[in-house]
């Protein structure tokens with residue numbers, strides 16, 4: 562995060578304040594919901610392949626556990642910071658509450674560029690982190706999952722380290738595992754699927770059909786490319802996608818799966834042979850499209866860029882892709898923003914299904930996973946729009962926070978404060 566970028570933790574606190582204004586709740590109770598309960602900060606020392614010793618800063622923030630065990634991903638990125646992890650852990654609390662799954666929120670991260678390290682080095686880094694996390698995690702305490710630059714491989718390593726040290730089998734200690742290690746059908750596509758479902762419901766709510774929409778997707782990783790494929794499958798026209806190398810555009814629509822195959826082969830979307838044009842990420846974000854899906858990192862759209870956004874609808878696949886100032890500009894301009902805590906909640910919802918299956922040692926079909934996911938997202942969408950209309954809140958993000966904070970407050974009040 563550069564110095565002039567919005568601090569994501571301050572953004573989170575501002576979003577909570579905006580929503581709290583519509584709730585009949587004590588200020589003290591709201592204040593309590595704006596800060597993590599606990600943050601672990603680590604200095605991992607790990608052997609490198611050449612015999613040297615390298616140190617890595619790592620974090621785990623447990624934001625709030627009123628509704629259940631802490632739940633949230635682990636990110637490997639050079640830009641990871643304490644405030645970023647705190648913000649991401651808070652967003653998890655409200656994300657789990659908005660889709661009404663029985664979890665609190667947590668998040669972790671290591672300051673590392675994984676592309677610079679061998680698989681053996683990454684395994685030692687991950688196992689070292691897992692060993693430090695061991696007293697805090699567990700299927701009833703805190704359940705990590707993948708995030709940016711981590712996936713099944715890292716989750717399998719964390720599970721194995723934990724189970725080895727605890728002399729047990731407890732696959733529900735992490736989610737996002739490979740199928741063979743206790744993962745769930747449908748988990749890999751789940752985030753992109755909830756983005757698609759949110760887009761479908763949003764266009765329907767606004768009185769149009771997403772099949773007629775032109776679409777741009779920023780970020781072509783796990784969340785972005787699955788969202789692009791599934792929105793394309795609804796009949797929409799995905800005209801532009803991007804990754805950190807830049808954007809590709811085709812007026813008549815891209816073959817989203819062919820772009821992904823090109824990225825798998827070459828490492829980036831740039832150079833995709835059937836594109837009409839290539840341009841910068843900034844140009845993608847300001848394209849005149851019906852639907853924009855930011856699916857890269859937080860703060861992709863700031864106040865200045867927001868003034869140039871020409872999309873009618875934004876569905877946030879990434880966490881925190883708009884700064885609060887950008888949000889204000891877009892609300893003013895009547896751009897309908899459907900927030901991250903609903904749109905990308907598919908990942909954590911299917912993580913919940915994975916955890917349920919792990920605990921029951923009974924596994925579901927992909928069809929059952931997708932049907933249950935659709936039910937959760939559509940119900941959450943309806944709760945959010947009902948709140949949007951009944952309380953006359955300014956935008957869908959505020960509505961989502963009102964619904965979510967109320968659920969966390971209810972749990973806190975019912976649990977009681979002790980001692």
Ligand code: NAD
Pocket residue numbers: 707708709710752779780781782783784785803804805806842856857858859878879880905906908909
């Ligand atoms: P990923 O690492 O698979 O993909 C990130 C993509 O963004 C890559 O294609 C990368 O090249 C691109 N990117 C990075 N900087 C960019 C820039 N400036 N402009 C354009 N593209 C850029 O990560 P992911 O898992 O897809 O996560 C993306 C976002 O979605 C993150 O905010 C993450 O927290 C959120 N999210 C992911 C999941 C999940 O299950 N994967 C769940 C919930 C939320």
